[in-house]
Amino acid sequence: MxxxxxxxxxxxxxxxxxxxxxxxxxxxNIHVNRFSIGFGPILWKYQGPETEYALRAFPLGGFVGFPDDDPESSNIPENDPNLLRNxxxxxxxxxxxxxxxxxxxxxxxxxxxxxxxxxVPDGINYQPGVLVPQVVSQESAAAVAGIKSGDIILAIDGKELGASEQAIPALKEAIESHPNQPLKLKIQRDTETFSVRVTPAPSADGTGRIGVQLAPSGTAKYRxxxxxxxxxxxxxxxxxxxxxxxxxxxxxxxxxxxxxxxxxxxxxxxxxxxxxxxxxxxxxxxxxxxxxxxxxxxxxxxxxxxxxxxxxxxxxxxxxxxxxxxxxIQDGVMQTGLMLLLGLGIFLIIRDTTQLEVIQRLFQ
Structure with missing residues (x-):
């Protein structure tokens, strides 16, 4: 999968x-005493001749540990030239x-x-419409209208976009030329087809924007x-x-x-x-x-x-x-940074999980 x-x-x-x-x-020849994937409690570990290899509970990165400041490695003299700090x-x-x-x-x-x-990529086998690989933000005009990543825009104001390289320019021209004017989009999502109304927001240069990335609909050809x-x-x-x-x-x-x-x-x-x-x-x-x-x-x-x-x-x-x-000073800065980094990671996991389509359906 x-x-x-x-x-x-x-x-x-x-x-x-x-x-x-x-x-x-x-x-x-620098001493290394830990090689860990993830942070937090150890789920699995193997103790080699010098290094402990481990998998940990929180898969938000990993780390390589050195015995310089590790109390468990006190058998290594502080003046050992193969300590990282030396x-x-x-x-x-x-x-x-x-x-x-x-x-x-x-x-x-x-x-x-x-x-x-x-x-080597050699063109595209075009399918009807334009793919939306990403909606830029949840506050964008597209998100407000209900457009989601993975949707295919088949038509705009009744005009079919067709299956060609001209589909994206045609869609962009229609959106950019209609700031603050509602447009009717025909959307394909999986096997479902429906229509939404979206009102492009004016950008700094006055052209309309709906806040999506656009990509060709189809499969790549290779040679x-x-x-x-x-x-x-x-x-x-x-x-x-x-x-x-x-x-x-x-x-x-x-x-x-x-x-x-x-x-x-x-x-x-x-x-x-x-x-x-x-x-x-x-x-x-x-x-x-x-x-x-x-x-x-x-x-x-x-x-x-x-x-x-x-x-x-x-x-x-x-x-x-x-x-x-x-x-x-170094330890304080690094520990604070690590906590902030882990906090950001947990926040993003929670935010992105709640935005998953399968989760949103549970609360509808």
């Missing part, structure tokens, strides 16, 4: 990220940044597999790659496009938080959207994995407490000061 495939992909991305930290440490700044920076690097490398490899295994060089080139181009788009998306979130905060998705929403993508085309599961892996890399690069970027920021301060910040 697509849902389980998407969950497996997310779990794999967490393992890849933490494995990056783990391998960067072990290859430098290594030069560069060695520690390599360990901290290795998770991000692993996710980026993994994303590129996934794209190589997609283009090499499934072939075999002409050469291995084409596979590597296409994978690199797609990787660059996803990476640049992801960075731009986070920039917009920071600079225009009020209008974009509704687009933040938690694990439940990611699984829901990924399942829909994979259901339409199994090859899209690879693209989904690459997109999420790059997003995970960019998020962890942000200079925020409890993220890899936050730890790198502390190392940068240490390099400038010539000595690290006091341990109690």
């Amino acid at each position: 697509p849902v389980f495939a998407v969950i497996a992909v997310l779990a794999l991305l967490i393992v890849v990220h933490e494995l990056g930290h783990f391998m960067a440490a072990r290859l430098q 290594r030069p700044v560069l060695d520690r920076a390599i360990v901290i940044s290795a998770g991000v690097i692993a996710n980026l490398i993994f994303a590129y490899l996934v794209l190589l597999v997609q283009f090499g295994g499934f072939g 075999p790659a002409k050469s291995i060089a084409e596979v590597f080139s296409l994978a690199a181009n797609r990787f660059e496009a996803i990476f640049v788009g992801t960075v731009q998306g986070f920039y917009q979130l920071i600079t225009n938080f009020g209008d974009t905060v509704g687009q933040i998705a938690g694990p439940v929403k990611i699984v829901e959207q990924g399942a829909k993508v994979a259901q339409s085309d199994s090859a899209n599961l690879f693209l989904f994995a690459a997109i999420i892996s790059i997003n995970l890399a960019v998020i962890n690069s942000l200079p925020l407490p409890a993220l890899d970027g936050g730890q790198l920021a502390f190392l940068l301060l240490e390099a400038f000061r010539g000595k690290p910040l006091p341990t109690h």
Whole structure:
């Protein structure tokens, strides 16, 4: 089932990220005493010669633990050169940044597999209408009218959109040219067809907007790659496009938080959207994995407490000061950041779960 495939992909991305930290440490002979997927109570564990491997109750990430401040590892002398804290700044920076690097490398490899295994995209077998892959926010005109992610818009004001590449431009032109004017949309949802009225809201330039993303309705066509060089080139181009788009998306979130905060998705929403993508085309599961892996890399690069970027920021301060910040300051900032991160994760899980169609039906 697509849902389980998407969950497996997310779990794999967490393992890849933490494995990056783990391998960067072990290859430098740095002591590692814990490798955990998830947080909280231990569900399963295996004690290796030096490292404890564990699965924990809350699957909101993972961590690699070091014995530097672990009371259970008191048999290791404090001046041991293979403790992480006793290594030069560069060695520690390599360990901290290795998770991000692993996710980026993994994303590129996934794209190589997609283009090499499934072939090169070669157009679309168009079906009638325009697909709505995402409704931007619950306050948008589309959401108010009852449009949901996965719906297909078949017609607007009685004009059929048809099965061609002209369907999206025709729909956009009709919406943009009718700000504050109600439009009748014919919607297909699964096997059901019905009509809704939506009133486009005027944007800053005066054109109408209903707050949805649009995509062609149909299935992708593929052709075999002409050469291995084409596979590597296409994978690199797609990787660059996803990476640049992801960075731009986070920039917009920071600079225009009020209008974009509704687009933040938690694990439940990611699984829901990924399942829909994979259901339409199994090859899209690879693209989904690459997109999420790059997003995970960019998020962890942000200079925020409890993220890899936050730890790198502390190392940068240490390099400038010539000595690290006091341990109690670093621990306080990191623990506060971790609690906020877990709190945000739980909030997003609850919010996205309550917005699932199956849950909403229970309260209708």
